[in-house]
Amino acid sequence: MDFATLSVHAGRRVDSTTGSILPPIHQTATYVLEAVGTTRGYDYSRSSNPTRAALEENLAALEGGNHAICFSSGMAAVDAITRLLRHGEHIVSVDDVYGGVSRLFNRVLSRSGITVRYVDGTSASAVSAAITAQTRLIWIETPTNPLLQLVDIAEVARLARNRGILVAVDSTFATPYLLRPLELGADIVVHSTTKYLSGHNQVIGGACITNGQAVCDELRFIQKSVGAVPGPFDCWLTLLGIKTLPLRMEQHQRNARLVAEYLEEHPKVARVLYPGLPSHPQHALARLQQRGFGGMISFELAGGYDAAVELMNSVRLCSLAESLGAVETMITHPASMTHADVPRHERELRGVTNGLVRLSVGIEAATDILADLEQALARVSASPEERRA
């Protein structure tokens, strides 16, 4: 079936008692057994729940995977994957990762004796050189947050093959509509379903999708044992959001292209990072690996930090908010918001400068988004000298 059809139908069963076209929200903690040892497939909602099962079935179908395991947040899904590792084992991670992921790696995982080496994910040879005998996981984010770098998944998966190393891909920015990491050789796909998948800023959630039975069994065991599970209503809201994912992604990327082209021509903008622009260093890989270029843009103002703050305080339609992937256009300052916990020298070394602004382009009319940016940029002083004058 086509992706658009799966988005609407995968995991859907018409309710047998009422005919309800949407799955019921099974808002229950527990289930009455018919007799000792006899269940109807469910006994306690931390272990499994029918509304969650419907979402898991839907997500597995969208990623072309056999199994999906849902969690209460994207970070809980990331955490579950790290629990596949033991003391003394090692992760090779791309260096431009979401700040919450590096915080988990640096300040929580380190307590368990698991080490992480960050490398430039755009270079397969850098990834290869960082692999040691203890490496058990390669952590990929593509496109990355916030620099929108791409990682060649097939090439990295080749490095890991037959070496007992799992490849996990955080595909939150791309969604399965644009990118299917399992088909490129990844072992696990992880999503913050908070973002494009649910799509309306209505829920916090996460998911891991895999083809491997052993990985699935371990992740299910972790899901049940740690208990970071999403509630049935959150699963239902996410399922509802996913039905329009293809439509939303098309509008997000149509708008994003227009905004990126506009910003690239603007005299107060020093650089624009958008995989759909021919100026993006990995535009060719984006064309090859993805079905489209997505709705995320990062850009740097020529006037640096002060100009970025002026811009973000001047927008009216765009929301100054710490999230992405929803219908509303959101503007974020990575250095002080999403990546505030990454030490400044490390951030700047990677290019996450204080003047960097991240835009999650929504599905409003492009003319209105452009008009808002136009009026906000008009208020931004072109240079520190102009600001002082």
Ligand SMILES: Cc1ncc(COP(=O)(O)O)c(C=O)c1O
């Ligand atoms: C790429 C990426 N991965 C993971 C997460 C964590 O997701 P959540 O906020 O749902 O825990 C985020 C959150 O912004 C993200 O941007």
